[in-house]
Amino acid sequence: MHFYGTGKVNDARHLEIGGVDTVQLAAEYGTPLYVYDIELIRERARGFKQTFENLGISAQVAYASKAFSSIAMIQLVKEEGLSLDVVSGGELYTALKAEFPVERIHFHGNNKSEEELMMALEHNIGCIVVDNFSELELLEELCVFKEQKVNILLRVTPGIEAHTHDYILTGQEDSKFGFDLLNGQAEQALKQALNCKWMNVQGLHCHIGSQIFQTTGFVLAAKKIIGQLKKWNEEFGYQPPVLNLGGGFGIRYTEEDTPIPASQYVEEIVREVQNELQGTDIPMPEIWIEPGRSLVGDAGITLYKVGSEKEVPQVRKYVAVDGGMSDNIRPALYEAKYEAVLANRPLDEVEETVSIAGKCCESGDMLIWDLPLPKSGRGDLLAVFCTGAYGYSMANNYNRIPRPAVVFVENGEAKQVIKRETYEDLVRLDLELKEIVKTK
Ligand SMILES: Cc1ncc(COP(=O)(O)O)c(C=O)c1O
Numbered sequence: 033m034h035f036y037g038t039g040k041v042n043d044a045r046h047l048e049i050g051g052v053d054t055v056q057l058a059a060e061y062g063t064p065l066y067v068y069d070i071e072l073i074r075e076r077a078r079g080f081k082q083t084f085e086n087l088g089i090s091a092q093v094a095y096a097s098k099a100f101s102s103i104a105m106i107q108l109v110k111e112e113g114l115s116l117d118v119v120s121g122g123e124l125y126t127a128l129k130a131e132f133p134v135e136r137i138h139f140h141g142n143n144k145s146e147e148e149l150m151m152a153l154e155h156n157i158g159c160i161v162v163d164n165f166s167e168l169e170l171l172e173e174l175c176v177f178k179e180q181k182v183n184i185l186l187r188v189t190p191g192i193e194a195h196t197h198d199y200i201l202t203g204q205e206d207s208k209f210g211f212d213l214l215n216g217q218a219e220q221a222l223k224q225a226l227n228c229k230w231m232n233v234q235g236l237h238c239h240i241g242s243q244i245f246q247t248t249g250f251v252l253a254a255k256k257i258i259g260q261l262k263k264w265n266e267e268f269g270y271q272p273p274v275l276n277l278g279g280g281f282g283i284r285y286t287e288e289d290t291p292i293p294a295s296q297y298v299e300e301i302v303r304e305v306q307n308e309l310q311g312t313d314i315p316m317p318e319i320w321i322e323p324g325r326s327l328v329g330d331a332g333i334t335l336y337k338v339g340s341e342k343e344v345p346q347v348r349k350y351v352a353v354d355g356g357m358s359d360n361i362r363p364a365l366y367e368a369k370y371e372a373v374l375a376n377r378p379l380d381e382v383e384e385t386v387s388i389a390g391k392c393c394e395s396g397d398m399l400i401w402d403l404p405l406p407k408s409g410r411g412d413l414l415a416v417f418c419t420g421a422y423g424y425s426m427a428n429n430y431n432r433i434p435r436p437a438v439v440f441v442e443n444g445e446a447k448q449v450i451k452r453e454t455y456e457d458l459v460r461l462d463l464e465l466k467e468i469v470k471t472k
């Protein structure tokens with residue numbers, strides 16, 4: 033059995049995490065329940081920072097808050113001294129509510145609205161990562177209007193197909209994100225931005241995709257970018273103070289996954305940048321990265337109650353839990369795989385292979401196919417590992433299922449950081465038919 037972080041079996045023979053018994057957590061906060069081992073998040077955050085320190089490289093490690101955003105999570109990121117990547121007005125609002133230092137917020141997105149850009153300008157956030165020409169023009173108009181200077185990075189697509197699921201690839205030529213690095217678009221955008229007195233072009237940004245296990249893609253991206261930087265330096269003397277190489281570092285979801293240590297990605301990226309810059313007069317830029325999944329993914333588990341079962345003779349046994357694609361859409365979206373144990377009796381002998389179904393009205397609402405488990409029954413508690421990234425943040429109310437609560441655990445203490453949605457919450461924004469007719 034593979035445990036993450038502080039996960040272990042305690043004296044009561046239950047799964048424990050952060051020194052807290054998961055059976056007690058389920059009893060106190062209900063199920064489904066997301067539980068984060070925040071000691072592990074701290075450890076990961078410190079690990080990234082330490083790697084840069086060991087290399088003597090000036091850097092910013094920005095947490096990609098799309099992986100899991102909440103006020104408490106952002107406060108944790110602030111405590112650990114990281115920077116923050118936001119990708120929408122909503123994520124920015126959450127960061128502001130958490131009183132995150134605005135100068136360390138980086139704003140991404142391929143279609144930021146005028147309102148979102150204005151919000152970023154009004155709050156003087158650290159940097160806007162400009163994604164395309166229409167955004168560049170819109171941002172310039174807004175800066176002229178406000179007579180305000182803004183720091184920007186230009187997001188480039190280096191034409192790289194990293195080895196990951198097609199839906200989470202972003203660095204290839206045919207992508208909705210970024211200026212193409214090699215067909216002249218990025219150069220044109222750079223010249224345009226350098227010509228604008230309201231824009232301070234801090235450098236380039238590139239993110240090649242997510243859940244990537246090899247360093248090759250990152251290294252190749254750095255090589256291609258620096259190739260262009262050398263050309264731009266010679267032609268018009270542009271030297272970027274910052275190079276942001278994104279996130280996307282893969283993690284272990286199941287035993288099939290064999291990630292390398294996060295420090296290795298950083299070391300190889302830095303080494304490549306240093307090598308490529310050798311012999312030029314371009315100073316080593318500050319290196320920024322923006323991991324999401326590798327900071328929070330394996331720190332999170334989801335606890336579910338087992339409910340109905342269905343046997344299809346000679347085919348399979350379905351065991352249904354009280355959540356599903358409403359709290360974890362990744363298996364349905366990417367055929368993502370997970371491991372799980374019975375949290376109330378993790379040491380019991382495996383007796384059968386079952387498939388874990390959700391409770392949504394969709395045949396595709398399956399959390400795990402072919403999971404070895406002891407014989408389970410109604411009321412058993414299933415812990416699915418590694419649900420900390422893109423679980424809560426992609427949760428939804430399909431079938432009007434309320435979103436679960438989120439609890440942080442550390443040093444034997446549990447703290448609820450997001451309340452469970454209630455049925456009342458679900459209808460909070462609904463209007464009565466009579467009211468709609470009246471407002472017409
Ligand atoms: C621009 C950008 N930065 C960072 C991330 C974080 O990726 P991950 O959670 O895989 O580290 C993403 C998501 O893929 C992204 O699109």
Ligand SMILES: N[C@@H](CCCC[NH3+])C(=O)O
Pocket residue numbers: 098200242243362421422
């Ligand atoms: N949401 C995706 C990754 C996309 C990340 C954002 N570019 C996942 O669950 O793996």
